[in-house]
Amino acid sequence: MTREAPLEVDALIAKVEGVLSGLKKIKDEIQQPRLRPAAYRKTTRSHVSFNLGTISQILQGIVQVAQRLQAGLEARAMRNPASAKGSTTTVLKNAQGENTQSGDSTQDDENAWNKNTQNDENTVDRGADATLPDNDQNTQNNDDSQNENSQNNGNLRNELAQNHEHTQDDGNIRVCVRDRNISEDHTQITRYQEGHLQHPITDKSFRRQKSNQALSGGGHRRIRSSCSNVTPTVAKRKGVSVLNPPPKKKRSTCSSELNELIKEIQASDCSLGLTFQKSDRRASIRLTAAILSKKTIERCIALIRAWRSSKVLPVDAFRPTTNDCIGRAAAFARSAQLYEANTGLDILLVRLAELNFALEMDEARAGAIRTNKRHIDDVLNRLQWPQAKRKALEMRLANGRKWQKICGELGTGLLCLIPFTSEAPCCVSQDFCHRLIEEDIDAFHVLVEEKRQFIDRLCKFGTLMLDMLLKDQNIEFQCESSQVSSLMCTEDDLLSFLEPVQYPETNFYQPVDGWLKPRNWQWDWPMDPTWTPPDYECDLCQATQCDCISNLPKNCYRIIQYGAKGRGIQARASYQGGLTFRKDEYIGELTGELVPPETYNNGMALDFHRPDIIDEPVVCQVYCEKKGNWVRLVNHSCKPCARFVIKVVSGKARVMLQAIRDIWDGEEVTANYGRNFFKNKDCLCQMCAQSNQATIDSRTLSSPNEANNRDNEQQPSGSLRYPIPPQTEVNDTCADEGGVSMTPVSCRASRHRRMSCLDGHADFNGQEKLCFDMESSTAPPITREETTPPILHNIENTTSSSPPVLALSEKARLDRDTSTTRNQIQAESPVTNLGEGFGKPLLWF
């Protein structure tokens, strides 16, 4: 040790002070409000980065001098062990400029460090930790993350003193960098040999950090590990090149809490193979694990289920008609308020509303650096909200931007995948997401990159789900018709449950060995049993060549859950309460697999007769369990509004669904399956449910007066009251074709009387067939004005034999819809009876 040593130490102190004042300058600059907006952020960052780079060089020099001094001390200790300790202490005391007693030095530093780490953690690693105190509210919006940077820089002064703690160990002075930790108990001190600060971040995480930097535009980032021993920032401060880490040494313990979290995540979802490193950010680990877990698939399935049973159609709320972005922003802000609720679906809608609100506000900003306060005022004015709601609106804006950032290039479908409630082990709540800081989000994007295929498939589901919610598209998912057990399934299987069901445009026919030629079949065999000779005319347009099958109504339905009946089809007009299908209109074609007669008897195969062949043999079944379009979801009713008929359309015999009366927006589209379908199980159609209720009522109530009283109680004055139509002349158990006045006749008789080319019926596996003579109805066709809501509908009046009408074009449908409204149907909308699960049970664990 030389005599100049104390001078050198003084010089070091001066240098450190110079560094600190430089940092303070940077901090002051950052805190100036004009530098906060986004456009300045990058400049500021690079500015900080530049200065930090210079500072790190200075620090490197300081460390080298300190090393040299320490080497001198060691040499002196070898020569004179008694005096060595005191000298070292002196050097340290001077260097730290505070501690006067060597024994207290470490303790004080540790307390200060813990305090400091706590601050740091609140603003950095724990920025999104919902379970921790809310000290990081300043990270609410992106602009504020700048503040956070400056705060951290401000803290650097303490860190410089405290992270580089010097302790004595066997006479050697070592530079200690404390590991990040949450509680004092778990504080770990990692020691490094002087001059050989180890960079403990593994290659992989290092790559992550590099790509993270690239993702975020290459600006300076605090890619700080939640439990890494040396973070890049610290490494820089220590004079260690991040790009050139020194050789790896055995690491000491890491944050036990983070280890626990990682273990817990891996144990709960080991099949998804999530691997995290200790160098990853805690918040990003939590978000990644929460999204890439099996539970996400459960959540997605629950979301579909909730949508099927939802009474709220968000479409209109998400389709503002105004041309100006402030108007649209106001509409979305209102929507966000509207759907404030606790179900996953509602939370998703709030997220979407917030995101869209932020997008519109950003559009209004028109490239300006920050949102003009006037724009918020404009939105408040549009909504006629008081100024008191300003804060709430600003919060929505911040949330919306956060959602935008989280979704990033993964797309808005990701919003469906983020948990709606906080669940262990990841505990990702709404608040957690709102408090994520930019670095967490960037690190999350880097982490999910490793499971990109998986997340892409999940996001694809999310996009379809949003299309269904917002664009009124009808999409069926595989999980809705399968039994799902996440225990039994591989990752791939689980993902396949979220794939959309592909509807076959036409029937799928494949010849099968042993498929016998149908009775009286006059053409070649084997061949497609729906084939018709070229001279057969289309039943819709009477031409031999046409494209009528492509002109059937589109998107005039919605798949919803009808309690224990399972899913069903609800008519949707272009506006609420409108007329959806005219009487006799063809609603759609049932498509599926063509299989030999009597192959299936499970309610998912429909017998296909050929009424143009003598004796109307069943030529095949249309089996629609595995392959089939939406028409297969039409439920049975003893008083249906539609029927399955066999018609020649565009050169083929087809099972067509035809309206047997006007069908209004909100009604369930039903058909009669045939008289024997419900031989062994209960029919749950509205008519049967009502008559069952009537039976129960008549048994439980002793006198008719009592019954009347009860009825009156159930129907408060002013409410719509629908009488049960008379059940006269219903033949047997089947009210096929909905006609109480219809006479059951044999199919053959029917055919001879009214078939032009091909006109038959189709039944879902009914063994005994019953057909009705459509011409025997004497009732005059009813006009639209006379048509009553579904439950009121007097079926006697609906059996006119007017010729089938061609499917209306979309324009004609719109014209028609605007001319007629039946709002009262909403009162009877079957959706209001929902709430039960899928018809087929979903097995979860």
Ligand SMILES: C[S@@+](CC[C@H](N)C(=O)[O-])C[C@H]1O[C@@H](n2cnc3c(N)ncnc32)[C@H](O)[C@@H]1O
């Ligand atoms: C062709 S599928 C109709 C779609 C079915 N609801 C679904 O969710 O897949 C026929 C099945 O629906 C159910 N279903 C249809 N109408 C019903 C009714 N009126 N009462 C009880 N169950 C009905 C029965 O389980 C039947 O086997």
